[in-house]
Amino acid sequence: MGSPHWKRLCFLLLAGLTSSLLLYGHYYTTVDVTSPADPPLVSSPSLLQPEPLVLAPPGTSRRAGSHVGQKVDPGWRLNRGPLPSQPSRCPLSVVARAKADPTFGEIFRFDTPVLMWDQHFTPETWDRLKTRHVPYGWQGLSHTVVGSTVQLLNASANRHLFDRDTFPGGCVRCAVVGNGGILNSSRQGKAIDAHDLVFRLNGAVIKGFEEDVGTKISFYGFTVNTMKNSLIAYEEYGFTQIPQAKDLRYIFIPSDIRDYMMLKSAIQGSPVPEGSDKGDKPQKYFGPEASAEKFKLLHPDFLQYLTARFLRSELLNTQYGSLYMPSTGALMLLTALHTCDQVSAYGFITSNYEQFSDHYYELEKKPLVFYANHDMMLEAALWRRLHRAGIITLYQR
Ligand SMILES: *[C@@H]1O[C@H](CO)[C@@H](O)[C@H](O)[C@H]1NC(C)=O
Numbered sequence: 084m085g086s087p088h089w090k091r092l093c094f095l096l097l098a099g100l101t102s103s104l105l106l107y108g109h110y111y112t113t114v115d116v117t118s119p120a121d122p123p124l125v126s127s128p129s130l131l132q133p134e135p136l137v138l139a140p141p142g143t144s145r146r147a148g149s150h151v152g153q154k155v156d157p158g159w160r161l162n163r164g165p166l167p168s169q170p171s172r173c174p175l176s177v178v179a180r181a182k183a184d185p186t187f188g189e190i191f192r193f194d195t196p197v198l199m200w201d202q203h204f205t206p207e208t209w210d211r212l213k214t215r216h217v218p219y220g221w222q223g224l225s226h227t228v229v230g231s232t233v234q235l236l237n238a239s240a241n242r243h244l245f246d247r248d249t250f251p252g253g254c255v256r257c258a259v260v261g262n263g264g265i266l267n268s269s270r271q272g273k274a275i276d277a278h279d280l281v282f283r284l285n286g287a288v289i290k291g292f293e294e295d296v297g298t299k300i301s302f303y304g305f306t307v308n309t310m311k312n313s314l315i316a317y318e319e320y321g322f323t324q325i326p327q328a329k330d331l332r333y334i335f336i337p338s339d340i341r342d343y344m345m346l347k348s349a350i351q352g353s354p355v356p357e358g359s360d361k362g363d364k365p366q367k368y369f370g371p372e373a374s375a376e377k378f379k380l381l382h383p384d385f386l387q388y389l390t391a392r393f394l395r396s397e398l399l400n401t402q403y404g405s406l407y408m409p410s411t412g413a414l415m416l417l418t419a420l421h422t423c424d425q426v427s428a429y430g431f432i433t434s435n436y437e438q439f440s441d442h443y444y445e446l447e448k449k450p451l452v453f454y455a456n457h458d459m460m461l462e463a464a465l466w467r468r469l470h471r472a473g474i475i476t477l478y479q480r
């Protein structure tokens with residue numbers, strides 16, 4: 084059991100259990116990712132849906148197409164609470180570029196709330212979100228746990244990812260660093276660290292890879308499941324601790340009641356009182372400094388909007404539909420796109436992903452692992468299109 088190989092195998096079994104199934108790539112064999120010309124975006128069934136999608140709750144029968152085009156209540160538009168009042172002063176921002184693009188101009192909705200904070204926890208929001216399963220809502224979750232967690236997010240820092248006033252230069256430049264093998268020997272560390280803010284996620288190994296991935300870290304994004312799995316699976320590559328630093332902020336993706344429980348305990352600085360992480364000390368992951376300012380919570384409406392408009396996978400129409408969600412990397416990149424002025428993506432899946440190892444820190448090349456709950460080919464197509472539209476800069480080689 085001590086050998087790295089076994090640890091990895093155990094992790095895969097673990098991940099397989101939580102995701103119910105691992106796909107072995109054959110799911111995607113019909114997708115020709117190397118085709119030189121992508122089909123026009125407007126004809127893609129996965130993008131450009133005029134209305135947000137209602138993601139059917141688990142156990143609901145999924146007749147093909149039964150939920151497509153269904154309208155949802157516009158509650159989050161009417162009841163989104165106060166928005167951060169910090170408009171960008173950057174002339175060449177993501178917002179400007181997206182709005183100028185005929186296709187993406189129709190997809191982006193920059194008025195969607197990105198984060199959730201105390202004022203969002205109202206009876207109306209509860210009634211609306213309790214009808215959607217995680218991560219898009221609160222179906223089946225304890226009102227007490229969710230409410231007491233969200234109500235702790237009462238600092239002004241919980242309402243925005245960062246304070247624009249600290250970037251007087253105008254344009255806030257962000258790098259989002261995925262863990263893809265493309266970064267091995269890339270020597271992009273300096274370029275990454277030159278950004279104002281750097282997002283990292285899951286098994287973000289830095290030590291020993293500084294030249295390739297840099298050292299700066301402003302945000303670390305995760306679900307409790309992916310964070311703990313990363314500590315197990317990538318321990319052999321030196322990922323023995325969640326990154327910690329004074330100015331580092333943690334972005335919780337609320338994919339399970341575990342995430343709300345861990346977040347609450349982290350702010351309170353106390354062990355997790357119940358559930359599958361019972362007894363876990365949040366300080367072990369996030370360091371000794373416990374305060375609401377340190378933590379951000381993605382809004383379930385934001386996750387719903389991202390999935391419906393940017394990453395509406397065909398997997399939603401399969402028996403795994405209720406498990407599907409965009410990958411942690413995709414959620415971080417899209418979060419950056421809705422908050423930063425300029426966004427560079429490093430270590431994300433590219434058309435030639437087969438040339439690279441799964442992660443940049445593996446010692447020998449391992450093929451990319453496809454999980455049943457993600458759609459990496461759809462994500463790859465989205466990054467390619469955003470890059471071509473000049474909305475992101477995707478690192479490729
Ligand atoms: C947030 O809530 C906590 C606990 O209820 C309270 O002690 C604190 O003063 C509040 N902070 C702000 C900024 O309102």
Ligand SMILES: *[C@@H]1O[C@H](CO)[C@@H](O)[C@H](O)[C@H]1NC(C)=O
Nearest residue numbers: 267268440445446447448449
């Ligand atoms: C990383 O890059 C080096 C140099 O290009 C190469 O020799 C090595 O095989 C790569 N490692 C993996 C895991 O792909």
